[in-house]
Amino acid sequence: IEPRDSFLDFVDHETIREFSHQIRENGVDLRLGAAIDRVEDAGEHIEVSLANGRHVRSEMLLFAAGRLGATARLNLKAVGLETDHRGRIEVDRATYQTAVPHIYATGDVIGHPSLASTSLQQGRIAACHAMDTPTLKESPWFPYGIYSVPEISTCGMSEQDMQQRGIPYEVGIGRFRETSRGNIMGLEHGMVKMLVSLKTRRVLGVQIVGEGATELIHIAQAVLNLKGTVDYFVENTFNYPTLAEAYKIAGLDAFNRMPIPEAFKVKIPVDKTAQAPETAKNG
Template sequence: MSYDFDVIVVGAGPAGESAAINAAKHGSKVAIIENREHVGGGCTHKGTIPSKALRSAVKQLVRFNRHPLFHEGVDSSWFDFPKIMKNVQSVIREQVNMRERYYGRNRIKVFKATANFVDQHTVNLVSDNGDQQQLTSSDFVIACGSRPYRPESVDFNHPRVYDSDTILDMKFNPKKLIIFGAGVIGCEYASIFSGLGVKVELVNGRERLLEFLDDEISDALSYQLRDHGVMVRHREEFASLETFPDHVVLHLQSGKRIIADALLWCNGRSGNTDTLALENIALEADHRGQVKVNQRYQTEVENVYAVGDVIGWPSLASAAYNQGRSAAAAARGKESNHFVAEVATGIYTLPEISSVGSTERELTESKVPYEVGRAFFKDCARAQISGSNVGMLKLLFCPDSLALLGIHCFGAEATEIVHIGQAIMNQQGEGNTIEYFIKTTFNYPTMAEAYRIAALNGINRLD
């Protein structure tokens, strides 16, 4: 049977983009369907790009305030949040223009519409003006992303109530902000707003912040947030929310009542599968809107693949790019493809956090012997020069073979630094030992030389 396309990708975020381009570069006729006005997906328009651009502006402000040349610093209250976000739009435009060039160069047809399945080889497209058309394809890749979870008990239509998408459109400067949900997004925004001088109440439903992190790193994050004025409240559950024209009141199950200028809800995300009419192809999403895939990113329907946030963990743009390429390879019949099973954690708080491998708790519970090597940034010349002396690099390694077991970094450029250790840890056999960091000459002064300091610190513990 003849189809309009070899591959149709639903969603133009990182996962969809990489799937479409990979398929096109291997000779497939490809279409991509995006229901936003511009390509890039939630990552470009509501998530990673705008939030990290906002963070960059705040980071510069914080660094300026702490630089010894400027003893009085800058009163952050004069910073206008809407004005900062206007500047962020320039970064988004650059990203959109770049991605549109990708599609044009690879002759990928872009449709601006909402897609829903008619059968396993046909989708119906509905444009904003109501026009409809049907397209057929041999294979499909679902990469429609996710959106913030919105419980019915919270009125998100109120101008003082936001989620992680709508917070970027806030039109005023809050003096006090409640952030409900202390996951990665909640912690990132807590550090961003506290850096702008906003009083932040961070409500966490768990025992500690980001429990998947190494305990020492989690403790460091908690200390830094509190040091910047964030009130962190653990083991709390939502009860109700009262809204008023100029403030909100959050009621917790513990009986606490918190008053603030606005609420930012950061408690979970849902896959954007509700408009796809998956029932027409006998495919079912779970209660979080996510679909199940195998090691080839293939759903229960053999010619339909799924990648990115819509399949759940790790829900990271970095992983989505690899997932998209792998799904495109599987769709064209390649026998082996890469399944993303481990990624470096990247958390863009101030300062940032990154880790890969096992934590101390995991190694202890598994009864795996290990030793620790630390390098505190306050002892690194580059950190002293830049004024970024908060943080550390922590290496976990086997005391016998010296093989790296885990890398945990908290501080400036942590999300960059971790990849040096990740590259060594992924080497086979004798290539994965902390001796590499001792024998290798690092540029001085650099943040990377923290590896040499941490490795020597760890080796000295074995004497």
């Protein structure tokens, strides 16, 4: 049950539509745009009354309203630090120093992206800076992993990001059922979506929904951070049979939709011996 008309708005919208289709086929009933009027414990079941007059009954209710920074008991005001309305601390994102230079904060308590993976990287940067030890900076692109069934994982820009920034782009789709491994596993759903700049041919975003998405996304992460192009997926061979072949399919799909590079255009030889037809004379 979600009061808004959408969910996971930071994920590419087409990816969410694919995900929604799959979970509905798995028996999940999505009630979007449905505000909750009241929740009652009826003894043998929980009853949720919606503002639109509908009712939902279930054995159990999970209430998920986001996260708050666990800072209330830290007495941060005593050291001169403030938090926002969700208990989050503002930091310098290059060093993770707070407004008090010798105090650092990383992880969920500083807000976005609130991932265990990025929190570990933030801790490394903060510790090295605190100890005045030079270290490698964080990579600009990191993966998101949503451990739902099916999984969702993304790295880089979404289609909406590309449109907002005015970047001309092309899309390539590789579906798991198009791979031999997908056929072996009996997968009817799942896909890799690749977003490619028409100007530079660079891969600027990849979204995956389906089996093993959170593992497969690391191929995209490497290519994005190394500023790779769609040509990488056309040129390179992937193990057979694997779901990673969906990258090859998506890359070829995008490649075939894009303008042909000058180096790959077929040169048609000009026959210099051919004579132009004579112009008809009047009268």
